[in-house]
Structures are given as C-alpha cells and as structure tokens.
Amino acid sequence: MGSTNMQMQMQMLEIFEVGPCKDSYEMGFLIGRRFSQKIRSRVQNDLILQNQLRPFAQKAHSESLLKPLFHNNQRKFPRYWDELLGTAAGSGVPLLDILLMNLRKEILAFIPKEDIKGFNVDTPDDCSDILVVGESMAIAAHNEDANVALVGHTYLIKGILSDGVFFVGYTYAGELPSCAFGFNSHGLAFTLNSVPPAEDEIVAGGIGRNFVSRDILEATGIDDARISSSEVSVGHCYNLMEASTRRILNVETASKRRVSVHEVGKKPFFHANMYLHLHINQVQDENSIHRQKRASVLAKTSKxxxxxxxxxxxxxxxxxxxxGPLLHTLCTAVIDLDEQTLSIIAGNPKGRDVIHIFSISPKELNSNHDNSHSNAT
Known part of the structure; x- marks a missing residue:
C-alpha cells in the first residue's frame, strides 16, 4: 500500500463520542454498531485471525488454554469483558473472533509451531518511542506500527463515564481502547510497546494486555495505573505521562508480576520492542536491535x-x-507535557501533518466538554 493511500486512510481517522452509558455492554454495543463495517472488514483481512487463531480455537486441545484465559480475564475485568460482548453484538461479528483478536498475543505464544503450516504472518506490534523530560521540553513521541491488516481499520473512541470522567483511545477495530495510545480527563496519557519475552518466560491463562491498557484509561494518575497488579501472560511496555506533575515513566512488565520502572529524565530515552531494564530472557528481535542502533546516532535535542x-x-x-510490506506505521502520536497536548500526525512525522490535537490538561469534570478539534489538511 502506497504512502498516498495510507495518508488518505489516516485522514479518515474518525472519532466517536460515546456515553455516558447505562453499562459497559451498552458502550461496547454502540461502538460495535458505529464501526461494524470497519470491524467486519478487519476480520476479513486479518490473516493472523484466519490462518492461526481460528484454526487453533477449533482444535480440541485449545480448550485447556482458552477456557482459563477467558475465565481469568472476565473475572478480573468484568466491565471490559462486557464491553467486548457488546462490541460483538453491535458489530454482528462472532464473539469468538472478537475475543481472539483482543487476546491474540496471549494465544499466539502458545500455538504449536507445527500448527501454523507456513502461515507465519504474525509480526510484533513494532512501535518506537522517544521520551525526554528536560528543562526545555517534556515530550513523548510514538510511532504506532502494526500489521498491514490494520491499515484503515482504526478509529478514535471518546468514552464518557457515568461520573463525567472521559478518555480518548486510539483503537484497533473490534478491540478494546486502547492497545496503542490514549489519555483521560485526569491528565494521564500513555503509549504502549510490545515486548516479546522468550518462551520460558510466558505463562498460560494470564491477563491480556488489552485489558490492562483499557484499565489505564480509567486511572486517576500515574500512581493509580494498576499495571503490576495483573498476572499477565506475556509482556508489555507502558510509557505513562502525567500532565499535572510533568513526569514520564517507562514501565516494562512480564509474567509473574515482574515490573521494572524507569523514570525518564533529561537524557532522551528511545524504546523499541525489547526489554531495556527488566532483566528477563527475551526474543532477539532484529528489527528492534536495528532501530535501537539507528536511534542512538540521530540528533535528539528538539521536538x-x-x-x-x-x-x-x-x-x-x-x-x-x-x-510495508508487512509492517506499517499507522500514525505518530506526540504528547507534549508543557503544551499539555496530544497530537496525532498522519504520514511521515517529518511532514507534521497533524490531523487531531487534544488538550490533555486535567479537566473540571463536564461530560459536555468537547476537547478536540481536527485540522486535517
């Protein structure tokens, strides 16, 4: 897919405001109904779902993984589970497909290699972040990279909760907001990076990263982001930014409640898809190693x-x-803690084609407050 075509896809990045709803199921249902076409299209184009996840789910031995995985996530986060039930009903997509997409990383890690039969099309959700908190700037900039199947299958959700708190999350079609980046009206923002632990470091039936990140959208601040309390299956990296305190934390997680926190300071900190400070066995990802090396020689003194x-x-x-051909940078998010803004850039970020800009300053709770405007050019 050419960059011009991608640019057009990005210009159509829609934002849907939903809520307050009577319950989580209704919120999911309204999102599913609003984006049913995009969700169905994603399901039709997602080769990982078709060639790996669905065939695995149909095998008898998959139940020993899927049953506890589904049960544990539903028990830990019943509201977000209900949100997915609603998304499936609203979009008309089978619930199993919705669950498989949301828990794909927790399932793919356990699919026997012989079952993949040449369909090894999974690629890490390769994202890159550059973070700094210095005297002149406090910024997190993030490339959202994903499999080609996600191009044109994303949207923004502005979810308003019953207490007036709202969040905005960049959302993959059919998934919980947000496995990518987002912020809320408490002035907490975050971006996410996938990190692949080695096989001996993963645990079956753990909490899905989509559920943990959905929970961060409702956290009141950095100290309330309940990352370490979840027994995750695999691993993830969270970059947390707090507008009120001008702080940025890089949090690396793994199974068995292992967490390492790095407070970002005046030395610019680049993070790809590899553990940098949590000491565990990890997959040697050539892509990340190359990006890390390249970033180390590039200038990092200004936005x-x-x-x-x-x-x-x-x-x-x-x-x-x-x-491409397999991985695409879907967009770039820039969180500026001094301006207290989150900007979304389409195309190559060098071009600075800002298509959405949001205020992330902590809000007086007012669900009628519209804090976004678009200046698509």
Whole structure:
C-alpha cells in the first residue's frame, strides 16, 4: 500500500463520542454498531485471525488454554469483558473472533509451531518511542506500527463515564481502547510497546494486555495505573505521562508480576520492542536491535529532532518509519507535557501533518466538554 493511500486512510481517522452509558455492554454495543463495517472488514483481512487463531480455537486441545484465559480475564475485568460482548453484538461479528483478536498475543505464544503450516504472518506490534523530560521540553513521541491488516481499520473512541470522567483511545477495530495510545480527563496519557519475552518466560491463562491498557484509561494518575497488579501472560511496555506533575515513566512488565520502572529524565530515552531494564530472557528481535542502533546516532535535542528520528527510514531493511510490506506505521502520536497536548500526525512525522490535537490538561469534570478539534489538511 502506497504512502498516498495510507495518508488518505489516516485522514479518515474518525472519532466517536460515546456515553455516558447505562453499562459497559451498552458502550461496547454502540461502538460495535458505529464501526461494524470497519470491524467486519478487519476480520476479513486479518490473516493472523484466519490462518492461526481460528484454526487453533477449533482444535480440541485449545480448550485447556482458552477456557482459563477467558475465565481469568472476565473475572478480573468484568466491565471490559462486557464491553467486548457488546462490541460483538453491535458489530454482528462472532464473539469468538472478537475475543481472539483482543487476546491474540496471549494465544499466539502458545500455538504449536507445527500448527501454523507456513502461515507465519504474525509480526510484533513494532512501535518506537522517544521520551525526554528536560528543562526545555517534556515530550513523548510514538510511532504506532502494526500489521498491514490494520491499515484503515482504526478509529478514535471518546468514552464518557457515568461520573463525567472521559478518555480518548486510539483503537484497533473490534478491540478494546486502547492497545496503542490514549489519555483521560485526569491528565494521564500513555503509549504502549510490545515486548516479546522468550518462551520460558510466558505463562498460560494470564491477563491480556488489552485489558490492562483499557484499565489505564480509567486511572486517576500515574500512581493509580494498576499495571503490576495483573498476572499477565506475556509482556508489555507502558510509557505513562502525567500532565499535572510533568513526569514520564517507562514501565516494562512480564509474567509473574515482574515490573521494572524507569523514570525518564533529561537524557532522551528511545524504546523499541525489547526489554531495556527488566532483566528477563527475551526474543532477539532484529528489527528492534536495528532501530535501537539507528536511534542512538540521530540528533535528539528538539521536538523537530524527535519527529525526524521517528520519520527515519535510512535502514532499508528495518526502518524506524515503516511502509510495508508487512509492517506499517499507522500514525505518530506526540504528547507534549508543557503544551499539555496530544497530537496525532498522519504520514511521515517529518511532514507534521497533524490531523487531531487534544488538550490533555486535567479537566473540571463536564461530560459536555468537547476537547478536540481536527485540522486535517
């Protein structure tokens, strides 16, 4: 898919405001109904779902993994589980497909290699982040990279809760907001990076990362982001930003409640898809190693430098800014804690084509407050 086509897909990044709802099922139902076409299209185009997840789910031995996985996530996060039930009903997509997409990382890790039969099309959700908290700037800039099946299958959800708190999450069609990035009216923002632990570090039936990140959208601040309390299956990296305190934390997690926290300071901190400070066995991801190496030699003294770094494609095999064939940079998010804004950039971030900009300053709770505007050009 060419960059012009991708640009058009990005210009159509819709935001849907939903809530307050009588319950989580209704919120999911309204989202599912609103984006039913996008969700159905994603299901039809998602080769990982078709060639790996569905065939595995149909095998008799899959029940020993799926049953406890579904049960544990429903028990831990019943409201978000109900949200998915609603999304399935609203979109008309089978519930199993919705669950498989939301828990794909927790399932793919356990599919026997011989069952994949040449359909090894899964790629890490390769994202890149560059973070700094210095005297002159406090910024997190994030490339949202994903499998080609996600191009044109994302949207923004502004969810308003019954107490007036709202969140905005960049959302993959059919999934919980947000496995990518988002913020809420408490002034807490976050971006996510996938990190692949080695096989001996993963635990079956744990909590899904989509559920943990959905929970962060409702946290009141950095200290309330309940990341370590969940028994996750695999691993994830969370970049947490707090507007009121001008702090950025990089949090790496793994199974068995292992967590490592790095407070970002004046030295710019680049994070790809590998553990940098949590010491566990991990998959040697060539893509991440190359991006990490390339970022280390690029300038990182201004916001312009950060956008230039995230737009870099000098390494032809493993560029920081990705345009295929399997992985695409869907968009770039820039969180500026001094301006107290979150901006979404379409196309190469060097071009600074901002299509949405949001205020992330902590809000007086008012569900009628519309805090976004678009300036698509």
């Amino acid at each position: 312009e430098d950060f956008l230039s770094l995230l737009g870099d494609f000098d390494d032809k095999k493993y560029p920081i800014y990705m345009t």
